[in-house]
């Protein structure tokens with residue numbers, strides 16, 4: 001009985017913490033979008049997020065990107081491809097830390113066409 005009570009309390013606590021996390025409010029390009037060019041890669045959050053690492057990958061491997069926002073937590077992250085992206089499917093992955101100190105990660109994908 002007590003064990004079950006503790007388990008449900010921990011579940012409730014976990015749910016509360018999950019809600020406290022910053023949420024990704026959208027990306028450019030949008031997740032799943034098909035675009036003809038990618039002048040900028042950006043992500044928006046509802047609470048400051050420290051973005052620690054980002055990677056852009058295509059089926060051919062990792063693509064160089066240049067980070068435009070710094071290493072301080074922010075509501076928006078911006079980067080740009082070092083060179084124009086060739087047609088193909090791309091996935092942008094990131095790791096960071098929410099303002100409550102929890103490690104976070106996510107990704108979004110898009111397709112570039114001629």
Ligand SMILES: [Cu+2]
Nearest residue numbers: 017021100102
């Ligand atoms: Cu958290």
